[in-house]
Amino acid sequence: QQPVQSPQAVILREGEDAVINCSSSKALYSVHWYRQKHGEAPVFLMILLKGGEQKGHEKISASFNEKKQQSSLYLTASQLSYSGTYFCGTAMTTDSWGKLQFGAGTQVVVTP
Amino acid sequence: NAGVTQTPKFQVLKTGQSMTLQCAQDMNHEYMSWYRQDPGMGLRLIHYSVGAGITDQGEVPNGYNVSRSTTEDFPLRLLSAAPSQTSVYFCASSYYGKSTDTQYFGPGTRLTVL
Numbered sequence: 578q579q580p581v582q583s584p585q586a587v588i589l590r591e592g593e594d595a596v597i598n599c600s601s602s603k604a605l606y607s608v609h610w611y612r613q614k615h616g617e618a619p620v621f622l623m624i625l626l627k628g629g630e631q632k633g634h635e636k637i638s639a640s641f642n643e644k645k646q647q648s649s650l651y652l653t654a655s656q657l658s659y660s661g662t663y664f665c666g667t668a669m670t671t672d673s674w675g676k677l678q679f680g681a682g683t684q685v686v687v688t689p
Numbered sequence: 690n691a692g693v694t695q696t697p698k699f700q701v702l703k704t705g706q707s708m709t710l711q712c713a714q715d716m717n718h719e720y721m722s723w724y725r726q727d728p729g730m731g732l733r734l735i736h737y738s739v740g741a742g743i744t745d746q747g748e749v750p751n752g753y754n755v756s757r758s759t760t761e762d763f764p765l766r767l768l769s770a771a772p773s774q775t776s777v778y779f780c781a782s783s784y785y786g787k788s789t790d791t792q793y794f795g796p797g798t799r800l801t802v803l
Contacts, residue, residue, distance in 0.1 A: 579731065609791050618779060618794040619732070664731060666792070675720030675739065675783050676747060677792060679731040 578602055580667045582680035589655045589687045597650040597683045599665030608641055608648040609666040609677060612659075619664060622650075652685065660687045691715050693795035695780050701801045702770040710765040710798050712780030719785035721763040722792070725749065725776040732779065738763055739785055770802045 580601045587595050599608060607626050611619035625641035625648050636653040652659055662684050666677030696711045714721065722737040724747075734747030738757040752774060754766040763782075767774060777799050781792040 618796050621791045621793070624791055666732075675722045675737050675781070675785070675792065676734050677732075678734070678748075679724075681729060681731045 579678050580608075580665055580680045582663075582665060582683050584683060585681070586684040587686070589652070589659075589685065591657060591687055591689055592654055595652045595655065595685065597652070597663050597665075597685075598647060599650070599667070599680055600645070600647045601667050603646070603669060605641075605643075605646055605667050606670050606673075607668045608639075609668070610639055610648075610650050611664045611666065612661045613664065613682075614661045622663075655685075655687045657687050657689065660685055693780055693782050693793050695778075695795035695798050697798060698796065699799050701803065702767075703803050704770060704772060706770050707766070707768050708770065710767075710778055710780075710800075712763045712765065712795060713761050714763075714780075714782040714793075714795075715761065716782060716793070717760060718782035718793075719760070720783045720792075721757065722747070722781045722783075723753070723755065723763070723765045724779045724781065726779060726797075727776050735765065735778075767800075772802045774800065775802045776800060 580599050583598050610622040613619040639650045641648045662682040664682045666679045693714045719740050723735040724732040733749050736755040738744045777797050779797050780795040783792040784790050
């Protein structure tokens with residue numbers, strides 16, 4: 578079953594913060610976050626593994642709440658380059674990297 | 690490294706025609722997958738392979754065939770194209786069971802079936 582992402586879309590001014598959530602009804606081993614620009618392939622941002630790990634990439638960070646089976650992606654002090662559609666992909670086991678289940682995506686628009 | 694490559698980038702077919710989408714990777718990844726992306730629906734898994742000679746179905750396999758004769762190549766065949774197969778197709782590859790890495794996507798093939 579596909580994970581559920583929220584919100585579906587968010588509009589930010591440069592410098593503002595946003596949170597994107599990814600929830601699953603099943604127990605997860607890992608959550609993979611990607612960003613996709615229009616007409617391009619998804620680009621990997623980070624992986625969160627079971628255990629409540631938190632990671633960061635520049636001013637984008639993420640957390641994984643194992644109890645809630647939910648991951649959150651934090652966009653801090655957003656930049657114009659952060660615009661795009663963000664997808665979470667989930668894996669139930671250690672050997673299911675190649676068959677991720679993706680959410681429907683969250684469209685992020687950052688305006689000057 | 691070229692990473693994951695896909696050909697063609699664009700394709701227009703008529704209903705009933707057949708074609709093969711090519712995918713190749715040079716990272717020696719065991720795992721290769723095909724996804725389709727439709728507006729508002731994210732990425733859905735069509736078929737995947739955990740190694741040469743081993744393939745399995747994903748979420749939406751109907752109308753597609755795959756084979757994996759080498760580690761590097763994983764072609765996707767449309768036997769009789771239908772308008773419902775109009776989509777963007779992405780090939781991806783990854784290591785099998787390596788928790789510190791992820792899937793890498795090719796640039797995609799944009800297919801229109803008339």
